[in-house]
Amino acid sequence: MAAESLTTPLPFTGRTAVITGVSRRQGIGFSVASRLARMGANLYLAHYSPHDADQPWGADSIDDVIGALQSYLTDGARMEHSSVDLADPGSAEQLIRDAAAAMGHLDILICNHARSGGDGPLAVMTADTLDAHWQVNTRSTLLATREFSGQHDGRPGGRVIWMTSGQINGGVMEDEIAYATSKAALAGITPSVAADLIRRGIVLNTVNPGPVNTGYLDIGTADRSPEVLAEVLSRFPGGRFGEPDDPARLIAWLVSDEGRWMVGQILTSDGGFR
Numbered sequence: 001m002a003a004e005s006l007t008t009p010l011p012f013t014g015r016t017a018v019i020t021g022v023s024r025r026q027g028i029g030f031s032v033a034s035r036l037a038r039m040g041a042n043l044y045l046a047h048y049s050p051h052d053a054d055q056p057w058g059a060d061s062i063d064d065v066i067g068a069l070q071s072y073l074t075d076g077a078r079m080e081h082s083s084v085d086l087a088d089p090g091s092a093e094q095l096i097r098d099a100a101a102a103m104g105h106l107d108i109l110i111c112n113h114a115r116s117g118g119d120g121p122l123a124v125m126t127a128d129t130l131d132a133h134w135q136v137n138t139r140s141t142l143l144a145t146r147e148f149s150g151q152h153d154g155r156p157g158g159r160v161i162w163m164t165s166g167q168i169n170g171g172v173m174e175d176e177i178a179y180a181t182s183k184a185a186l187a188g189i190t191p192s193v194a195a196d197l198i199r200r201g202i203v204l205n206t207v208n209p210g211p212v213n214t215g216y217l218d219i220g221t222a223d224r225s226p227e228v229l230a231e232v233l234s235r236f237p238g239g240r241f242g243e244p245d246d247p248a249r250l251i252a253w254l255v256s257d258e259g260r261w262m263v264g265q266i267l268t269s270d271g272g273f274r
Contacts, residue, residue: 010040010074011256015157016103018096018148020086021113023047024060025068027214028163029112031248036108037072037079039252044099044106045069045081046113055117056223057215078103086113086140087132096147108255109148110161111141114183116216117223119176129178137182145193149202158202159255162186166208166273168266187266194264203263205254209247210270217241237272246271 017036022029022045033043045066052059066081073079080102084095100106115136118129145160152158165171167184187206194204211232215221222229233241250269253259 012036012039012041012108013074013077014042015040015107016042016044016099016105017108017110017255018044018046018099018106019110019112020046020084020095020144021111022069022081023049023052023062023065024057024214025065026057026060026244027112028209028212028244028247029110030065030069031244032110032112032251033069034072035245035248035252036255037069037077038074039256040074040077041108042077042103043069043073043079043081044103045079046084046086046095047081048083048085048113050085051115055216057218057221086144087115087135092140092144093147096144096151100151105153105155106148106151107155107157108159108161109144110251110255111144112161112163113137113140114163114179116179119178121175122177125177130181133178133182134185137179138185141186142189142193145197145204149197149200152200152202154201156201157255157257158197158200159259160197160202160204161251161254162190162204162206164206164208164266166210166268166270169208169268190266191264198263203254203260205259205262205264206266207247207251207254208266208268208270210242210268210273211236212242212244212247214244235274237274240271242269242271242273 049059164187165183168187173180190206
């Protein structure tokens with residue numbers, strides 16, 4: 001068995017993945033990218049550090065992020081990256097065009113990016129607040145997916161992953177109405193878009209990772225009180241928060257050939273969080 005594993009090709013050799021939201025080493029995007037890199041993929045990464053700089057957990061060094069991921073690439077694999085503000089009209093489509101121009105062809109799109117913060121309960125909602133989250137979380141995801149599907153040439157292994165936040169499971173986020181609305185929209189439309197894409201040889205699934213500690217669940221950099229953190233932790237039967245590599249494992253499987261029969265699903269990987 002050991003000898004066989006040494007001669008088995010890496011599953012993503014020759015395939016290229018576009019991954020958004022790869023701006024922090026503690027993020028889900030970084031874990032997904034590092035996992036796919038170790039499995040042979042070429043990578044085109046999108047990041048936007050100004051958003052992180054406005055959050056309690058702060059921005060990471062993009063040079064350090066890219067340098068760390070470079071070390072995971074297998075022989076012959078390539079990586080390119082760019083800073084993209086996905087709130088700008090046209091930026092999602094341009095991202096895909098730039099990625100295709102740089103890499104030659106694209107096989108996988110993982111829309112991991114999200115706008116966070118600047119939110120609140122219904123009583124403080126404004127058109128600008130709702131639009132800001134919609135533009136980044138929902139509009140850009142749909143338009144990037146449209147552009148990706150338009151350039152996809154029917155090669156085997158076409159995959160798209162979206163990210164949501166548990167709304168389909170009855171998740172309550174009463175103090176993050178704009179964010180929750182934008183993510184619920186993606187979950188709700190997944191089956192419809194997946195039915196369209198599968199006819200073009202592209203598989204779409206959406207992942208709900210549950211609360212994953214990307215810095216916002218550490219007391220020193222949290223965006224909520226220690227009491228709230230303790231209450232959230234109490235809802236995990238395993239006694240710990242999710243870690244970035246937890247959803248990354250599922251995503252890597254879904255975009256591999258092993259996940260080809262999972263189509264249009266909203267999959268929860270949250271350690272039993274309730």
